[in-house]
Amino acid sequence: MTTTEPATSWPEGATARAVVDLGAIRHNVRTLAEKAPTAQVMAVVKSDAYGHGLLRVADAALDAGASWLGVAQLNEALELRAGLDATGLRPPILTWLFAPGAPLSRALAADLDLSASAPWAVQEIAAAAREAGRTARVHLKVDTGMGRGGARPEAFGELLDAAARARAEGAVDVVGIWSHLARADEPDHPATSEQTAVFTAALDQAARRGIQPQVRHLGQSAGTLFHPDTHFDLVRPGISVYGLTPAVAAGSSAELGLRPAMRLEARLTLVKAAPAGTPVSYGHTARTTTDTTLAVVPLGYSDGLPRIASDAGPVSVRGRRLHVTGRICMDQSVVDLGAEGADVREGDVAVVFGDGSDGGPTADDWAAASGTISYEIVSRLGGRVPRVYVDPERDQ
Ligand SMILES: Cc1ncc(COP(=O)(O)O)c(C=O)c1O
Incomplete structure (x- = not known):
């Protein structure tokens, strides 16, 4: 599915989208x-x-x-x-x-x-x-x-x-x-x-x-x-x-004058309070350490998030940089929002990766968390994630 829409609109029924800046x-x-x-x-x-x-x-x-x-x-x-x-x-x-x-x-x-x-x-x-x-x-x-x-x-x-x-x-x-x-x-x-x-x-x-x-x-x-x-x-x-660097060690996108074109984001489908010691996701590889708030991000490995980035893949919510807690599932991942998570609501947007200009995660960060390269992160993005095209330069 492809559409050209303002960055603020979401394809009907979609919980995630990849916004591509032409x-x-x-x-x-x-x-x-x-x-x-x-x-x-x-x-x-x-x-x-x-x-x-x-x-x-x-x-x-x-x-x-x-x-x-x-x-x-x-x-x-x-x-x-x-x-x-x-x-x-x-x-x-x-x-x-x-x-x-x-x-x-x-x-x-x-x-x-x-x-x-x-x-x-x-x-x-x-x-x-x-x-x-x-x-x-x-x-x-x-x-x-x-x-x-x-x-x-x-x-x-x-x-x-x-x-x-x-x-x-x-x-x-x-x-x-x-x-x-x-x-x-x-x-x-x-x-x-x-x-x-x-x-x-x-x-x-x-x-x-x-x-x-x-x-x-x-x-x-x-x-x-x-x-x-x-x-x-x-x-x-x-x-x-x-807009992605071919060699992180030789220069970041910004250092090379490149602008990452894709932002992957998802709307939180559930936000809930959880007490300290709550096990999270398959295998209980993670457990909350404090009374906290958990959020469900509706993106998983079938959408292209590498499962190996479980407990590590960075996500930003309301401008705060967090990471996936516990195992990445087929369609969902969980983020522990911590003490400041009480204000977060279902429907809020989690940025999985973008151009990093606001300090948010990048495809290179996901690559680092997965032991791979950004090429694999973007090219594996699943077909069910709608691509939404924006063109801020032309739309001005
Ligand atoms: C033959 C060939 N040329 C060019 C490219 C582009 O490479 P890159 O994405 O590193 O610029 C590729 C991609 O792997 C390729 O296979």
């Missing part, structure tokens, strides 16, 4: 473009735009100057293309994960750019192109040190040969050569410059075979922010588009 998305895209002035920006909007909502984010990112969009899976790309067509926008869209036998004819009909990491992929793309009587747009991926997608450097020649053959018959156009960085979030680690050197060698190898792509691309958010040498023609930021 102005923050635009600000972040502009900030990233300034960090990489010589490159185009591909906003990475996979996994429902890291939980923020595919089409609304894509639209805002394009509006702010992103000229490409990237998603992992073919079906995401098809959904994105169809959604954007309805608005008249037609940017290049790159998708990079498909298995043999994928419906590539649909990808070509939707003008998607496809990644190939191995000769079989080039061959399947070329076969689909031949059948459709068109030229497919391909990005050849080289594994410069991530050890995941891409042809290993010693196998990149075979991939180039397969692409050169398909190109000679007009079945493919090699639009891009690309790779992905493994340790760009550690700004001083030598792995990034080593990967950049391998990438440059792969580009030279391609050029010797007469393959000179329009776009060479390597850097994600951390590359964009911390490693100018990785910018080449195009950068592919994801997490930073949403």
Whole structure:
């Protein structure tokens, strides 16, 4: 469910909502473009735009100057293309994960750019192109040190040969050569410059075979922010588009000039007095230590709150920073409001995470409480939490 509503309104019947600030998305895209002035920006909007909502984010990112969009899976790309067509926008869209036998004819009909990491992929793309009587747009991926997608450097020649053959018959156009960085979030680690050197060698190898792509691309958010040498023609930021830092140790969102776009909040469904010694939630892992007030927050692990953050995940109520007490359940969590909780009422808003500007919790705080990264916190936000879009800059 998606709506554009004032920040004060709640979707009917909803006890929780994720408020996404489209102005923050635009600000972040502009900030990233300034960090990489010589490159185009591909906003990475996979996994429902890291939980923020595919089409609304894509639209805002394009509006702010992103000229490409990237998603992992073919079906995401098809959904994105169809959604954007309805608005008249037609940017290049790159998708990079498909298995043999994928419906590539649909990808070509939707003008998607496809990644190939191995000769079989080039061959399947070329076969689909031949059948459709068109030229497919391909990005050849080289594994410069991530050890995941891409042809290993010693196998990149075979991939180039397969692409050169398909190109000679007009079945493919090699639009891009690309790779992905493994340790760009550690700004001083030598792995990034080593990967950049391998990438440059792969580009030279391609050029010797007469393959000179329009776009060479390597850097994600951390590359964009911390490693100018990785910018080449195009950068592919994801997490930073949403205003979250790719590396807490290297700089907070605010230090990097980013504005977290999502605020997750819920209306308390129950507030009740409880005596000292009251056990709380499954397993009785927590017990109140004083006479206190307990509040039920209607969000749980099926909404994306990591259960491992039981007894720890931060929540703010009436501007007071508290934390989840006891185990996080499937749909609910409990907060011990303490002595000052007597004023709190059912229906009051608990902020689970937001931009932190008021001292409230952030997605990074939840990541720290869960031993993970903010990427997992936002992208796992459950489908039943309605996303509500606000645009304070435009609504003024
Ligand atoms: C191939 C590729 N490029 C770019 C990104 C964006 O990365 P980040 O969110 O760290 O900016 C991702 C996401 O993991 C990715 O898989």
